[in-house]
Amino acid sequence: MDLKSPETLVCLKGVRKTFPLPGGSPLVAVDDVSLTVDAGTAVALTGPSGSGKSTLLHLIGAIEKSDEGDIDVAGQRVTGLSGRALAAYRRRIGFVFQRFHLLPTLTALDNVMAPLIPFRTDFDKAARARELLAMVGLADRAAALPSRMSGGQQQRVAIARALVNQPVLLLADEPTGNLDSHTGGAIVDLLLNLRDEHGTTLIMATHDATIAARCDRAVHMRDGQLTTEAIS
Ligand SMILES: Nc1ncnc2c1ncn2[C@@H]1O[C@H](COP(=O)(O)OP(=O)(O)OP(=O)(O)O)[C@@H](O)[C@H]1O
Numbered sequence: 001m002d003l004k005s006p007e008t009l010v011c012l013k014g015v016r017k018t019f020p021l022p023g024g025s026p027l028v029a030v031d032d033v034s035l036t037v038d039a040g041t042a043v044a045l046t047g048p049s050g051s052g053k054s055t056l057l058h059l060i061g062a063i064e065k066s067d068e069g070d071i072d073v074a075g076q077r078v079t080g081l082s083g084r085a086l087a088a089y090r091r092r093i094g095f096v097f098q099r100f101h102l103l104p105t106l107t108a109l110d111n112v113m114a115p116l117i118p119f120r121t122d123f124d125k126a127a128r129a130r131e132l133l134a135m136v137g138l139a140d141r142a143a144a145l146p147s148r149m150s151g152g153q154q155q156r157v158a159i160a161r162a163l164v165n166q167p168v169l170l171l172a173d174e175p176t177g178n179l180d181s182h183t184g185g186a187i188v189d190l191l192l193n194l195r196d197e198h199g200t201t202l203i204m205a206t207h208d209a210t211i212a213a214r215c216d217r218a219v220h221m222r223d224g225q226l227t228t229e230a231i232s
Contacts, residue, residue, distance in 0.1 A: 006038035009169060009201045010060060015069030017055055017224075029055040030066070031224035042195050042202040044212035047221035053205035056221070057171045060203065061093045062086060074168045091115065094162030096191075098174040100154040102146040102161075108133060109142040112160045132160035136190060152183035159190060163200075170194065172204040176211065188214060 012035045018026035030052045037043050045053045058064040060071060062078050071078040074092070081089055102111045112129035133142055136156035146154050155175060162170060172191060176184030188211050194200040204215065212218040220227045 006041075008036050009039040009074055010035070010037035010203070011070075011072040012036070012060070013070045015056075015059060015066050015071060017052075017059055017064060017066050028224050030059060033069070033221075033224075033226050035219060035226060037201060037203060039201050040195060040199040041217065042192055042204065042215040044215040044218040045203060045205040045221060046207070046209070046212050046218050047227075049207075051221040052224040053221055054173050055224075057095075057173050057203065057205055060169070061095055061171050062089055063095075091117075091165050092168050094165070094167035094170040096155070096158050096162050096170065096172040096175045098177040100146070100151070100158045100178070102154055102157055104146055107143050107145060108138060108149070108157045108160075111146070111157055112164055115161060115164055129160070129164060132163055133157070135163075136160045150183070151179050152186060155179065155187050156190065159187070163194070168201070170200050170202045172202065174205055174207065176206070176208065184208070184211070 012033055015030055015033045016028070017030040018028050021027050033056060045056065047053055055064065059066050060073065060078070062081060066079055069079065073089075076089065078089060103114060106114065109126065109129050112132055113125050116125050116128075130139070130142060133139055136159055138153060138156050138160070141149060141153060146157070149157070170191070175191065176187050179187060191202055191204065192214060195202055202215075204211070206212055
């Protein structure tokens with residue numbers, strides 16, 4: 001039995017994010033959120049529309065800047081990063097979105113390779129992208145354009161792309177929101193399999209209670225705040 005105590009990968013303390021509103025007081029999208037996530041676990045972020053789930057993921061991934069509080073990921077203070085350090089941090093985070101966001105004129109293979117830094121020559125980029133496409137079950141679709149793929153296949157390409165820089169953390173924002181329940185279930189299988197096989201840490205916003213129940217933990221948001229955890 002492994003008696004090692006779990007390692008904290010993500011630590012948020014008193015995080016707050018507001019958006020200016022024309023002519024009024026600012027909208028508080030994330031309000032004094034404190035949260036820790038252990039390495040190698042899958043955490044579901046649930047809550048009604050507008051409760052702040054996407055904003056919280058954007059803050060953790062440093063797509064948005066918080067107004068207050070501290071965010072640490074893999075021992076690095078994320079809040080306050082700028083310039084090259086910020087760009088380098090963003091490359092260490094994998095993001096999967098509800099609408100896939102693939103580049104429509106690029107093949108599946110080129111979409112997966114897109115986040116790789118062009119001047120790196122210390123490994124075979126196409127070989128890595130092919131490996132990832134095989135891992136998500138799309139070895140035979142490398143040359144396909146997104147328009148020729150189903151929604152589930154496009155999301156698999158997006159997951160392969162999110163993994164190409166070997167991220168320390170995978171953030172998924174309603175990754176099954178545009179898929180039927182069967183296809184969505186298979187995408188969640190794939191994401192949870194990454195946790196099981198590769199120790200990937202996953203934070204996933206979802207409206208789907210069945211999906212949340214499959215994660216190690218679910219935390220619930222309401223009006224920008226974390227409320228009692230739905231599942232422990
Ligand atoms: N860029 C922005 N400018 C202004 N307000 C914003 C911005 N982004 C989010 N908001 C507001 O912040 C609040 C939280 O939004 P957010 O998208 O994080 O919620 P959510 O829980 O992810 O919702 P959904 O489940 O519908 O995606 C909402 O009131 C939203 O309108």
